[in-house]
Amino acid sequence: MNNAIMLGIFWHLVGAASAACFYAPFKQVKNWSWETMWSIGGFVSWLILPWAVSYVLLPDFWQYYGSFNAATLLPVFLFGAMWGIGNINYGLTMRYLGMSMGIGIAIGITLIIGTLMTPLLQGRFELLFGTAGGRMSLLGVLVALIGVLIVSYAGLLKERAMGIRAEEFNLKKGLLLAVMCGIFSAGMSFAMDAAKPMHEAAGALGLDPLYVALPSYVVIMGGGALINLGYCFIRLATLKNLSVKADFSLPKRLLVINVLFSMLAGLMWYLQFFFYAWGHAKIPAQYDYMSWMLHMSFYVLCGGIVGLLLKEWKCGTRKPVAVLCIGCLVIILAANIVGMGMAS
Incomplete structure (x- = not known):
């Protein structure tokens, strides 16, 4: 595995860690509606960060976006909206299925769809199944999915041990929302693929390869x-x-604290895709669809690690933690398999 691929995997890990931690500041917000x-x-x-970062990076902000026609921008925007629908469904999935089952189904589906649909829709079927690197990458996706399911099972064991139940458990409604969440959340992967002309245009303006995807985030x-x-x-x-x-009639001190913590959460959320762009830039072009698999599996991995650090797994029995550790190791193995496939 060459250094560029290893660096790409590392930046995807950094982005996923930011995603796993971004909700922590929200927990410090008091007396506000969600x-x-x-x-x-x-x-x-x-809005603020994508526009600000792009304004700093681009030599001429308005000319850059004005150079694209609607045929280029509309699919990127619509895939972004598709991903936005997935975000909303994610929260509802957790409400009706609980965290462990919801994450396992939703993340599992979006991992598969967001990773594999892009090359299939592009007609790169032969790359997936007809080359040694493609087959190795597919194996990595399968192993990552297994790791996600193991971590989700660990979460289910923890919830049972702690007597935690979904807020409004509804299996039928929850499964429908989980499937919808998994499908729609893959919109970010599709959007990144549709935005390639924007990335190329940014590169032609002299932007470092690490930054060429960032203007498309607008x-x-x-x-x-x-x-x-x-x-x-x-x-x-x-x-x-x-x-x-x-919400805004609270005492001034609490109001300021709520705004600052909410803004911090927004910053951490943005950073996941800031570093996603860095990782994506280091992945070989023929395997760029693997960025989504790395991001989503590392998101589950980092979520488990953050939970351990915050002592959320103290449930009176060691089995959930043991299963969690096994799942995390499986996800790490998957990343290595994918890396070897891309390097072959």
Whole structure:
């Protein structure tokens, strides 16, 4: 495995670690509705940071985006909106299935669809099944899926040991939402593929390969912002138990703390895809579809590790932790298999 591929895998790990930790600041927000908290964080992660970073990177911000026609930008935006729908369904999946089962199904589905559909739709079927590297990469995807399921099973054991149950457990509704979440969340992978002309144009302007994907986030995350913020605003405007006025009538000190923690969560959320772009840049072009598999499997891996560090796995029995460790090792093995496949 060459150094570039190893570095790419490392940056995907860094991005996934940021994704696994981003919700921690939200837990410090007090007396706010989820919709207000999510909207503040979303403004930072989906709008402010993508625009600010792109403005700094591009020689001429407006000329760059004006150089693309609707045929280029619309698919990128729509795939971003598709991914935004997946974000909303993710939270609902957790409500009806619980964290362990919800993560196992939703992440498992999006890992497979986001990784394999891109090369299949591009007609690169032969690359997947007709080359040694492709077959090795497919094996890595399978091993990663097994690792995700093992970690999810560990979470299920923990929930049972601690007597935790989904807020409104509903198997039928939860499974439907988990499948929808898995499918729609893969929109980010599709958006990155659709945005390749934008990446190439950024490279032609002299941007470092590590940064060429970042300007496309203005469009991708704009689609996600439309869905997420629209959902939050509609709820805030129509539900009687929610009130923006009440959220912002808190004492000034608490209000400032809530805003700062929400903004910090938004920053950490954005950083996952900032480093995703770095990792993506180091993956060989013929295997770029593997970026999604690395990101999603590392997200589950880092989520388990963060849970251990925060002592969330103290449940009176060692079996859940043992199973979690096995799952984490399997995901690490999967990353190595994928790396060897890309290097072959």
